Amino acid sequence: MTAILVGESVSKHFGGLKAVDRVDFHLDDGEILGLIGPNGAGKTTLFSVAAGSIPPTAGRVLLDGRQVSGKSAHRSVHLGICRTHQIVRPFARLTVLDNVLVGHHYGRPANVPGGDPHRVAREILDFIGLADRAGRLPGELTLAGRKRLEVARALATGPRVLLLDEVVAGLNPVESARLLDLIREIRGRGISIIMIEHVMHAVMSLSDRVVVLDLGRKIAEGTPSEVATDPVVIEAYLGRDEDDVQRQPGGAEEQQRA
Amino acid sequence: MAEALTLAVSAVLLAGFYAAMAYGLGLIYGVLRIVNLAHGGIIMAGAYLTWQLFTRFHVDPYLAIPVVLVVFFLVGVTIYYCLVRFLPRGPAGAVQSLLLLFGVWLIIRNLAYLLFTGNDQAIRTTYSTSSVSILGASYSLNRLLVFGISLVALIALHLFLTRTYSGKAIRAAGQNLESCTLVGINVERVYVLTFGLGTALAGLAGLLASTLFAFNPSFGAGELLKSFVIIVLGGLGSVVGIASGAVVLASAEVFSIYAVPSYLTSAVGFVLLVVVLVLRPGGLFGQKVLR
Amino acid sequence: MTSPERALSSGAGVRVRLPVWLPGRILVAFAAGVALLWAAPLVLPVGEYTHNVVGLTFMFMAAALAWNWLGGYVGQISFGHAAMFGAGGFVAARLMLTLGLPFWVAWLAGGLVAGCYALLWGHPTLRLRGPYFSIATIGVGEATRLVATYWSGFTGGSSGLSLPLGGGPTKFQLYWYGLYLLAVAVGLSYWLRKSRIGLALFAIKEDVEAAGDLGVDATRYQDVVLFLSGTMVGVCGGFYASYQTFIDPQDMFSFDRSISFILMAVIGGIGTILGAAAGAIVFVVIQEFLLANYSQLYLGLYGTLLVLIILFEPLGLTGLLIRVRKLFGYRPRPDIAAGGLKSAAVGVDARGSTADQGVAPVEQSAPGERGSA
Numbered sequence: 001m002t003a004i005l006v007g008e009s010v011s012k013h014f015g016g017l018k019a020v021d022r023v024d025f026h027l028d029d030g031e032i033l034g035l036i037g038p039n040g041a042g043k044t045t046l047f048s049v050a051a052g053s054i055p056p057t058a059g060r061v062l063l064d065g066r067q068v069s070g071k072s073a074h075r076s077v078h079l080g081i082c083r084t085h086q087i088v089r090p091f092a093r094l095t096v097l098d099n100v101l102v103g104h105h106y107g108r109p110a111n112v113p114g115g116d117p118h119r120v121a122r123e124i125l126d127f128i129g130l131a132d133r134a135g136r137l138p139g140e141l142t143l144a145g146r147k148r149l150e151v152a153r154a155l156a157t158g159p160r161v162l163l164l165d166e167v168v169a170g171l172n173p174v175e176s177a178r179l180l181d182l183i184r185e186i187r188g189r190g191i192s193i194i195m196i197e198h199v200m201h202a203v204m205s206l207s208d209r210v211v212v213l214d215l216g217r218k219i220a221e222g223t224p225s226e227v228a229t230d231p232v233v234i235e236a237y238l239g240r241d242e243d244d245v246q247r248q249p250g251g252a253e254e255q256q257r258a
Numbered sequence: 259m260a261e262a263l264t265l266a267v268s269a270v271l272l273a274g275f276y277a278a279m280a281y282g283l284g285l286i287y288g289v290l291r292i293v294n295l296a297h298g299g300i301i302m303a304g305a306y307l308t309w310q311l312f313t314r315f316h317v318d319p320y321l322a323i324p325v326v327l328v329v330f331f332l333v334g335v336t337i338y339y340c341l342v343r344f345l346p347r348g349p350a351g352a353v354q355s356l357l358l359l360f361g362v363w364l365i366i367r368n369l370a371y372l373l374f375t376g377n378d379q380a381i382r383t384t385y386s387t388s389s390v391s392i393l394g395a396s397y398s399l400n401r402l403l404v405f406g407i408s409l410v411a412l413i414a415l416h417l418f419l420t421r422t423y424s425g426k427a428i429r430a431a432g433q434n435l436e437s438c439t440l441v442g443i444n445v446e447r448v449y450v451l452t453f454g455l456g457t458a459l460a461g462l463a464g465l466l467a468s469t470l471f472a473f474n475p476s477f478g479a480g481e482l483l484k485s486f487v488i489i490v491l492g493g494l495g496s497v498v499g500i501a502s503g504a505v506v507l508a509s510a511e512v513f514s515i516y517a518v519p520s521y522l523t524s525a526v527g528f529v530l531l532v533v534v535l536v537l538r539p540g541g542l543f544g545q546k547v548l549r
Numbered sequence: 550m551t552s553p554e555r556a557l558s559s560g561a562g563v564r565v566r567l568p569v570w571l572p573g574r575i576l577v578a579f580a581a582g583v584a585l586l587w588a589a590p591l592v593l594p595v596g597e598y599t600h601n602v603v604g605l606t607f608m609f610m611a612a613a614l615a616w617n618w619l620g621g622y623v624g625q626i627s628f629g630h631a632a633m634f635g636a637g638g639f640v641a642a643r644l645m646l647t648l649g650l651p652f653w654v655a656w657l658a659g660g661l662v663a664g665c666y667a668l669l670w671g672h673p674t675l676r677l678r679g680p681y682f683s684i685a686t687i688g689v690g691e692a693t694r695l696v697a698t699y700w701s702g703f704t705g706g707s708s709g710l711s712l713p714l715g716g717g718p719t720k721f722q723l724y725w726y727g728l729y730l731l732a733v734a735v736g737l738s739y740w741l742r743k744s745r746i747g748l749a750l751f752a753i754k755e756d757v758e759a760a761g762d763l764g765v766d767a768t769r770y771q772d773v774v775l776f777l778s779g780t781m782v783g784v785c786g787g788f789y790a791s792y793q794t795f796i797d798p799q800d801m802f803s804f805d806r807s808i809s810f811i812l813m814a815v816i817g818g819i820g821t822i823l824g825a826a827a828g829a830i831v832f833v834v835i836q837e838f839l840l841a842n843y844s845q846l847y848l849g850l851y852g853t854l855l856v857l858i859i860l861f862e863p864l865g866l867t868g869l870l871i872r873v874r875k876l877f878g879y880r881p882r883p884d885i886a887a888g889g890l891k892s893a894a895v896g897v898d899a900r901g902s903t904a905d906q907g908v909a910p911v912e913q914s915a916p917g918e919r920g921s922a
Contacts, residue, residue, distance in 0.1 A: 053762060077764035085762070091755040094748075102752045105745045106764035157764050293680035344860055352679040353626055357815060358859040360628075364808070364852025372845060479691060479804060486684045525695050528688035532673060 004029045004192055005050070005081070005161050010059035010069070012045050019045040021216035022059065027161060032187055033194045034207030034224065038237055041213040043196045044086055047163045050194075051083040052076030063161060080108050080160035084150045084167060086196070090138035096149055097134040100124055100156045107157025121156065128152040128182065144175040148182075155186065162186065164195045168202045180206055204228060212236070264395040269512040270505070271401045274408035275466055277497075277504035279481055280488035281415065282459030284500055287489065288432040289452040292342065292351070295359040297460050297485060298478025299366035304330060304464020305379075305473045306370055312381050319381055319469050320403060326465045327458045334457025337362060338450050363478075370475035380472040404466045411462060416497045428452055480524050487527045491534060506530075570743040579739075583732050590724060601720040602837065607727030608788045610829040611734035613813035614822065615781035618741055618774045620811070621820030624754030625675060625771075626683045629690030630782055630810045632670075635697060635801035637663035637783020642710045642790040643703065645717065652717040653726070656787030663783020664776045671775040675768070678757065687804070694802035709797025710790075717791045730788060731826075734781055738822045741777075746770060782810075805848075812851055815858055818867025827866050 005027035012020040020042040027033050035043050048054045050061045053073040061069035068076040082103075091099050100121045125131045128148045130141075138146055147167050154162055164183070168176040180202055187193055197203040203210065204224040212220040212227055214236040220227050227233055279301065286294045294300075304326055311317040311325065341358060345351040389396040419425035430438050431448045438445055467473065467481070484507060492503020507527055514526045590600055612634065620626045641659030644650045650658070674685045697704050704710065718726060741747055752760035753767045761767055790796045800806070809832065817828020839847050862868040 051762065053758070072766075073758075073761040074764045074766045077762070082764075083762060085759065089756050089759040091752050091759070093755060094751060098748060098751075102748055102760065102765065103763045105748060106760075106766075108764070153763055287680075293684060341856065341860065353624065354859050354863060356626060356680055356683055357811070357855055360808075360811075361852040361855030361859065364848045364855065366852075368846065368849030368852065371848070479687065483684065483688050483691065487688075490681070519699075521699055522695060525692040528685075528692045531685065531688060532670070 013057045034203040034210040037213035042216040082154040082159040083163035086165040088150045103153040103156030269509040271405045273504040273508035274405035278408035279463035280485040282456040283485040286456035292355040296362040298482035299363035300460035301464040302478035304461035305468035308465040308468045330461025331454040331458040334454035338453040378472045487531045604724030604727040606833045607731040610826045611730040612785040613825040613829040614734040616810040617814045617825040622750040627686040629686035631806040632693040633663035633779040633782040634786040638786030638790045641787030659787040660780040660784035664780030667779025697798040712794040818865040824867040
């Protein structure tokens, strides 16, 4: 299995705060990689760096050997990496179809199929299960719908690597199961995926491998079962004394939104 | 060198006024996230009110301070109740509030034209031309008084914001709105208070301006701009931040005499703003660029 | 924006392939409209004064449309467009005066200079968003006015520049040149709104970061709009110079002039094409009326108009029109409000409510309805 996405000693500091601290990671072709860790571990920040939204303080991320970090977000999308947002950000006054069209028109040029853009967009909506809502506004969708829209938009950019940030959070078991199936199908289409998730069963059942972050550092890596039984990981989630760690709510993940 | 020192003192004196002027805008923006485009108009109105009190009722401008503060506090409250509170908050309301308050500014300007004509006015008291000698250089008494009053106002403001419940509520609203409701702060009341306070400060700035400059109904656009420059330079975080921004701007203006003809002095602020924003989109003190 | 249209085949059997976003019927309607307006003065018995004012109105409509590209489509409200209007006007005037260039060449040159000027100050400033940008534009306008007023060598200072009478087209003839200007502006407006690039612009307006995360190069598209807007307004400035045969910096670069562009677009319906055009008409009509009868209430009336529009009908005349049509059963397409005044999207978070902005959830997108406070 070849690694298509490689993070080399990625660091992101916000002033004195080390949101991401020398994290190495790799994503193999066709793999689903889970990225977990307690709140404030730096997961979303890592996504932002990998997707090019924010520049790393040190280190870099390479996609197929080409650097995708440290440029602009749109450049990275053109190179083939696209991320979704933890808090969904649909274009509120564009229809569902238009939302997807934005990704289609402005995504990765090489991989965007030719032909009628509307047909392509509708295909994606079909795949994601929103075809009957194409003409609606995102505000009219349920939360599950909006999460799907977020994924559909990202898909429309024709990525090689998809970064999914807590897509399952907040969904009921039925909805989340369907979305998880969808993610498997996306992988089946040849797209490699990194998932940030707090919903453990989702991550553990879906991921081929898991990387665990805590306080910006990678503390564990391995198969889901290896990680689940790793004492370091368990301690990070359960054993940390709250008084020792003074963090703002959301910690590093909130910082990077600024 | 002596000249440079004189200029430096002038810059400080000017900075005091600028800080007081900018604070009104900064307060409203910090809490309500609204840029009060009527700010310039209020300053102009403050100048006119002071002038009227002076010419009709022979009230010395500095003695008119309490009146001006109260009047414009009420004006601010009124504007809030009648207009601003209907605007959506947050980014969705940004454009609308800009245009709404801009409309208010136009109305204020027109009122001034109707009532007072477009001619320049000025306040000439018996001591208008007096000056005081400090370290061998002489400074206009008015400038010193304005500086002193600005200082007092800023200190009072600082104490209010840090020592009183209402003041702390205002600061809290500026930092984290959701949490305010959680701890039982009446956010609407905070908004009213902030808008009134910000307007009152602008009125005070107008009063002070009237003792220093001539003015007409178009007065205020430059002041609005400068207030904005100061906020970007110094950040909204504190009185100190605004004061620093004011000092930077005032110094730039005063010392630009060496480089640039005097009629372009007002443009200095704008150039400074663009330069700062280009080099440091976060402002000089890490002020966040709006989304 | 979302309905695909097929290719148009003309009766003669020649297949004409139109872009997806340009339905044949719109093109036909446009051509017909232009032709009608072109021929109208030859047929209708309209007095010369009215004829001339209509010509000037065409120019204002073009300028309002151009302003709207930046203000309505991208969502960045410029309070300083007079800077380009004046720049274009003075460059054109100078070229006509000093080099004796034909008027339309001068206009074009002036427009391009204005466009470049817009890029110069606008490119770095557009990093700012919302109110920050808007206030910066006030500064641009004012700074430009100051510099221009005192650069008397170029602009004639407070005395301004006078163009020799008879050197260029008459006010009467300018009617048709105004029409051409308007036609170009409408065409560009339609292209910017309906084509792919329109999608990018609205995405930028809604949420510039999310747009970037989907591959939209916001800087580039904003620059394009900036340049086009500046150029068009600059050409309008040149037109104005030819029309008045006299321009001075205090008027051309004035804050009031910048205001006028905003008012036109807002009155008519910011973000929409017909809106900006209609707003210009209303503006000119009110202006003529006011200047004749109540010149002292000029500003106050506009201020009141702005306030009323914002409070009651942020989509201006267009919004009113939609309301009326709703009475007859018309249901607006959901994204019409995207062209409207409400700027950046409210974030819809995991709980389905809005993020900490204190705004009502995103269910109120029907045009003309304000979100509740």
